Amino acid sequence: MVYPAHMGTEQANTRDRLITSAARLFRQKGYHGTGLAEILAESHAPKGSLYHHFPAGKSDLALVAADWVSQGMLEIIDASFADAADFAEGATTFCHKLAKLFDLNDSWQSCPISTILFDGPDNGAFRTHANTILTNWIKRTSLHARELGLEKADADAAAELLLITIQGAWTLARARASSEVIRRIPRHLYG
Amino acid sequence: MVYPAHMGTEQANTRDRLITSAARLFRQKGYHGTGLAEILAESHAPKGSLYHHFPAGKSDLALVAADWVSQGMLEIIDASFADAADFAEGATTFCHKLAKLFDLNDSWQSCPISTILFDGPDNGAFRTHANTILTNWIKRTSLHARELGLEKADADAAAELLLITIQGAWTLARARASSEVIRRIPRHLYG
Amino acid sequence: MVYPAHMGTEQANTRDRLITSAARLFRQKGYHGTGLAEILAESHAPKGSLYHHFPAGKSDLALVAADWVSQGMLEIIDASFADAADFAEGATTFCHKLAKLFDLNDSWQSCPISTILFDGPDNGAFRTHANTILTNWIKRTSLHARELGLEKADADAAAELLLITIQGAWTLARARASSEVIRRIPRHLYG
């Protein structure tokens, strides 16, 4: 599967513009809170094109948009742990990156895929998809933990706890309209 | 404000039935995912009644439903810490109670008020309301922590961390369709 | 069930106007060939009203419209045989009345209920409904046959043959854009 470049600025094609717009809007207003008309307007795509690229319509688009968002998250994880001396340092960088995104970008004021996938029409398929994505985040984090010296079991536990906490902090941060609680995670867990 | 009794079995009045049905449906399908027609049907309330009891309509009902749900959460917190020897024991009971609810009841498979309030039409008012409710949960938990011997600052930190973790665990548990991760919280935090 | 008066000229209520317009349009253009927008425009009814009066929407409206049309057909049968000396005379009057309607009114250029019901979305329910209506027409005709002196078995056979022939003649008349073949039925059957 090819994803629209996360940082590209050049004019993307119709399919990619649909994914990017859908991701942004779904994340901010939820699946049911976002109308196709809005997505179409923002991506300057004609109505019929959506069903050409995504035959199953809105739900199809949501799943692909979630995949694209997840890809961005994995890149953040990699960037955070790349130069870290130990797991706590990488985790701290990770939290600070997410806090910064929270402050700068409306789309990062909650778990980007929960907003898309926990409000879908067919809870079964959407839930499964959410599980796959969240599992990937934890697996990737655990991989970095092992590379930084932790045993498999410890790495898995540390990764799971970190991502649980980030999820919870996103919720509180959203309610408080403040990234403060995300920045405080390292102190809570490692400090 | 009078809330419908949480455990009552007698036939409730129209207003209470509306709140109960709305709470159940909003929690499972989100604010925008739930139609008024559904709520009306489930609560056997006549069509015009809703705007008699809740002049501002759907959003009004959602706020009251969230309040009612929050009340139930506070009762669970109190029940968990009432007979605890120390904070960790109370927190453990708390997590087990929530895990049990997750297993038994579809309405408890995610943070009950996030689903209602983070998908609303007027993000400002809804976000503030969510913040108030989550703050109340943390405050109440902190109060129990102090009664169990912790200093104010430590009590606040412990309560915040516990509720952050529960929030995050709810998200993962929902994706995995398993309460296992909620039950594992005490081991992560106190083990 | 109350039907809108077949001959009334006074301003009918919304529900009745919907039925009348739907009947006219469905008969001329078929079920799928007629859009709700057309029916709404002709009956000067707002979009939402349709689903208030006919919760199941288009299909619901089609069934009721077919009932209304059938009522009109039963009245024509009664009027044809009321003053007849024998069955052949009544049948002849019946054919001539239908031929006249064919010439005067676009809505009578084919079997009025076949056009509505043999093109529906849920063939099962629509087919059954068509069967009930056609059976009623035959039964009513057979009743007149018995009152005019025929034995039960002969009356049933004569009624069935007459209505089969009218059905077939409607088809040919429509193709030829001429009522001639309907007028020729008595000669074919009794001449």
Add this chain to the structure above:
Amino acid sequence: MVYPAHMGTEQANTRDRLITSAARLFRQKGYHGTGLAEILAESHAPKGSLYHHFPAGKSDLALVAADWVSQGMLEIIDASFADAADFAEGATTFCHKLAKLFDLNDSWQSCPISTILFDGPDNGAFRTHANTILTNWIKRTSLHARELGLEKADADAAAELLLITIQGAWTLARARASSEVIRRIPRHLYG
């Protein structure tokens, strides 16, 4: 004009597959009730092919499909009267053949061309086409009648009455979901 062989089993070309699929679907669900997407899917034809073979699109395809179906009907007429001793015997065979087809094949549960042509977009052209086809059926039947000894006028009348009755019986048989009434035609007309 070349028609796809009615009984052929070899892999037909795209154009023929389009005609066959269109005929089957139009007959069962009507012109407006059948979408091009369905026809394309069933005939495994690429999306753009349709307008290559039928420049005028759906209506073009419907006319050709009706012609193909009509060809099949003429073959049945010929086969029915080929070995008959008199007209009544040929007509009886004809009715029994149609009844058998009704029982075996969903596509023969109503007049195969009425379903296609009396629901079309441009009533003028479609009606004329239907008339041509129905006239051909009657002419062919009349021809057989003359060969079996009837005078021209009697042959025309007998053929017209037979085909009127078959049309009407198709309608009733469809409503009743039973071919019984088609089998009863000979008794009604010649018995």
Add this chain to the structure above:
DNA sequence: AATGAATGAGCTTTCATTCAT
């Protein structure tokens, strides 16, 4: 105090067709 009828903007999706290749 309580209600069912009425409303029209909005929803997601399908339609037959055109076009560039």
Add this chain to the structure above:
DNA sequence: AATGAATGAAAGCTCATTCAT
């Protein structure tokens, strides 16, 4: 000769809300 991408109008339906009673 043949085709998959693109198109926007129209489809049937649901929405939260208002109103007369």
